[in-house]
Amino acid sequence: MSTAPSAALSFRTAVAADVPALVALLDEAYRGDASRGGWTTEADFLTGQRTDADMVQQVVDAPDGALVVVERAGALVACCQLEHREDHVYFGMFAVRPELQGAGLGKEILAEAERRAREVWGAKEMRMTVLTVREELIAFYLRRGYRRTGELSPFFYGDPRHGIPLRDDLTLELLVKPL
Numbered sequence: 001m002s003t004a005p006s007a008a009l010s011f012r013t014a015v016a017a018d019v020p021a022l023v024a025l026l027d028e029a030y031r032g033d034a035s036r037g038g039w040t041t042e043a044d045f046l047t048g049q050r051t052d053a054d055m056v057q058q059v060v061d062a063p064d065g066a067l068v069v070v071e072r073a074g075a076l077v078a079c080c081q082l083e084h085r086e087d088h089v090y091f092g093m094f095a096v097r098p099e100l101q102g103a104g105l106g107k108e109i110l111a112e113a114e115r116r117a118r119e120v121w122g123a124k125e126m127r128m129t130v131l132t133v134r135e136e137l138i139a140f141y142l143r144r145g146y147r148r149t150g151e152l153s154p155f156f157y158g159d160p161r162h163g164i165p166l167r168d169d170l171t172l173e174l175l176v177k178p179l
Contacts, residue, residue: 011112014060014067019053021076026050029095038098046163070109080113088125089117118179129172146175
């Protein structure tokens, strides 16, 4: 699954050897002081890890999906998860290096993910869940054709593999886009 819609970025499916770098990227993009260099930080809502090696390895090994590695000049700059589920693809584990956020990479990567969902699995819809307190992130997805469903699910309270909440009101909302 290696294609390059942009001369600047290349896309490939992750392998086991990528797991440590992907865990580091996901944590860097969302947690701690390093994440504050971008706009997708969750550091005000959660502390601790974003994910761990076992969770990332499970995504890499999943038979009905892919963890897409995004590189520029051979360097890891982003990633995203695509998981085929019946008539749709779930989009998750989306991370762009904080210092590169706001430069249009996210739009390009999301478009490539949607293309793959249509072409590889024939998906009719892309779905994702986003923390409802992340209004600026939800707005980003709304500008790209996603819609809020109002379908909420609780955050993973009590499971430190997803981080340690700094608030007691965290919920996830399902966002959907027809493909």
